[in-house]
Each structure stands twice: as structure tokens, then as C-alpha cells.
Amino acid sequence: MSSTIQSDPHASYRSVWSTKPILRLVYEDYYRRIAAACVAGETIEIGGGIGQLKNFIPAAISSDIQHSPMVDVVADAQNLPFGSGAISNIVMLDVLHHIEFPVLFFREAERVLRAGGRCVMIEPAITPGSTVFYRLIHPEPVRMRATPFVEGLPNPERDPYDSNQAIPTLLATRDRLQFERLFPNLEFVEVSWFSFWVYPLSGGFKRWTLMPASLGRRVLAFEKRIESALGRMLGFRTMIVLQKKSA
Template sequence: MTSNSAGLNQRQALHRDVWQKKAAIRLLYQEFHRQLLADCGEGNILDIGSGTAHIKEVRSDVISTDILAFPGIDIVADAHRLPFAHGAFSGIIMLDVLHHLERPIEFLKEASRVLKPGGRLAMIEPAMTPLARRFYDRFHEEPVDMAADPFAMVTTDHKRDPFDANQAIPTLLFSTEQARKRFEHAVPALRVRRIDWQSLVAYPLSGGFQPWSLLPASWVKPILAFEGQIPAALRKLLAFRMTVILERQ
């Protein structure tokens, strides 16, 4: 094993260690996964960027893929070149993955290829709302570059760290009507079916995968229920996450 591979594996192990120690983050992510699975419906489901394969705790028959090997990962693969047949899946789910991909448009074309007609790609990603962007800029280790062009052609960097990211990518692709039209022109096989805004209080209080948390596990369900009652117009200003549902034509 190279030193670089060992470092990547250590990061995954640390991630898994936090997952096992923090009940609040487990409850939050299990709810996220349940939402994504419900948006995809029945049939074969592919989870891209599974990391340490948390999805298996919610639905064990989901096919878990990641660019890095780890216990629970079924297939190691680059999301830009998926080793599956055309129309192999009824649904694809992703949680905090798109903003890590080097060539998001190329990936989304590849995702449309392996989806059946009518199949859905459901993802939850960081949202650069007026409130959340201040938090991400100041307190999150991953960068936010709102000047980036997610539609630009990018030369593949084979030495790129899989954990590199731009948290602004999902917002730049899907947050406005103009961006969604540009996306549908670039990837005509997919249509935007729904954009939703969520995670106003629970997620930032949880600390994510940092070792600290201000969110007791017993508070997770009541806070999520409260967040669900907040009007959509207000969530769009305050939310830390966005749900994006795309459908194969």
C-alpha cells in the first residue's frame, strides 16, 4: 500500500469512527438515506460515493460504489465511468458526493446512461443559502468557490485527491431556473423534477463528521419534524442542504 493510499484509508477509518461514536449523526444520515430511497422508489438502487457504506444500515441490497475500497463497498469505481450496463438501475442515490466530483456534467451524463427511463437520481448536497454560506466559508474545511463554472471542460487529473471539493457546485448547477435550464440543455436525458431545501438546525448543531456535537440524539426527530413545518420560502434562505431529484427521460 502506498503512503497516499494509507492516508486515504485512514481518513475513511476516522470517518467511520465518528459515525460509530455519534448517535445524532447516525440518526440524521439514516433519515437522509430514507428520504433518498423513497424518492427513487422500488427496483435496483445504486449508491455512488458510498464512503464507508452507511447506506447498508438502512437498506442492505443497495449496490454501494466508491472510488476507494472499504468494508461494505461492493464495487470500486470512478463515478465518471461506471461499470454497469445501460439502464441497469431504477434509481441512483448520492449523499454529499456531487461537490467532490472533478467533472460533474460528465458524471451526470454517465448517471443518465445507467438509469432506466423514468428512473431517478436523488441527491442531498450542501446548499449555499445566505445563512449557510457564511457558515461554510468560515467553519467548514471544504472550499466554496461561487465563481467556478461547473459546465466547463476539465482535463482529468489522475493525481487528484478524491476528497477535493467545491461545495458551491450543486448550488451553481441547480439553485436557479437559469442554471436548471442550462443543465437540462447540457444533459438532455435528465430533467429536474424537484429541488428542496432542508437541514436548518439539526445538521449544523450535529457538527457533521467533526468529533464534537451540540445535538443530543433524543432531539433529532423533534427538530427534523419542526424543520419540516417551516415554509419553503424561508428554508431557501436558511437551509444548509439541498435535495435534488433528477429523472431519466
């Protein structure tokens, strides 16, 4: 392994980002959605990775479990190094489904958010339209029988890319009532479902793509017009926004 990869585990992702316009088109839409859902105040990004959120929220503090040049703070989402009630927004893109014990993260989010503060997440959505792709084509597993509320001691040797793509969908649907009982100070203020064709055809962070950016821009605009009607059936993405209740 080269010294560059050792010192920067996100180098290969940034390389693809810089050379793939369709990828930037897709993820810039995600970042805009996240920025629009935030409230005023200090913003912490969990899983900052390649550091693109700052193009949309310049003052955001980027954190990641792995050190890289684009990260401001190295931290585990299950043990955040921030004071209680100190943060206005916690934002995450494709992170929740990688966290070993999501219940530990939500406990920390409940602690560090101020009253009225938000946790804004965009994650894979397991829907009738996306399930074949996520189960058979995407490399990460989908375990719909899992529970998001298992609790344990985080393993420092665990691969940070281990995952279960079903976790966000389970939290927003089947296990939502249980979540609300466990975290009574966190309320759902938005669950939206979107992203139909451009994302899977883009190839994500792979080098290949089945859709040029010129076509992707037009298709993405069409997707936005129909997402409120068809998102729950066809969407590949969900945005979950939680807000800490006032005292």
C-alpha cells in the first residue's frame, strides 16, 4: 500500500470525484438538500470523508473516524468530543448505515444538540424500486431483519466501511415508534424519499457510469418533479431530519 493511501484513506474517492461530473451532480444535490434542512448555528459533519460539504456550509466542522487532510476532527460518532447542548446541526451523508451501534450515536446526538438543533441525514432507501439494486448490485449488505437498537462496546478494530444499508429505512418505518420511545427528545420533522435513476446509473464512486452528466442534469430535474408522488415506492435515497425538542 502506498504512503499516500495510508496517510489519506479517502484519496481514491477524491480522485473519482474530481474526474466524474455525473457523480458531482448527484452529490451536490444531496449537499444542497442537507444545507437547506439545517438551522442557524454550529454545524458538525460526521463522516466528512472527501470534504465537499464545506462548499455548501463553509463554516461546518468536518469529522471522520479516519484521519485525512480534509478532516478537522478525528472522532467516532458513538463518542462525540463536543459539549452538551453545544451544536446546532449534525449532518451526515451515507454514514448512519456504517455505524456499529446506531443507538450510541443517537444518544450522543441527543446530548450535544441544543434545543431546536437538528440531525440531518441522507442515506440509502430500501424501497420496492431500489431493493434489487441494493441487494444484488451494490456491494454493501441489506439486512431487513436487523434491529437498529442493539447496544454494545464499539470495536476499535472494526472496519469503518462495514455496514447494513437497511438501518436508515428501518428507523424511518418499522422501528420509528421504538426510536421515539428510546429518544423522546428527538422528533422526526422530515422523512423524504427521492433519487430514482440518475444515482444508480451514475455508478457512484466507481470509475464507470451509464449516464453522461448532460443527460443526468435533465433527468434529475424530472426526478425532483415526481419525487413527492413516487419517492416512497421508487426512491434510492431517504433524507431523515430529527430535531431536539425544546426543554
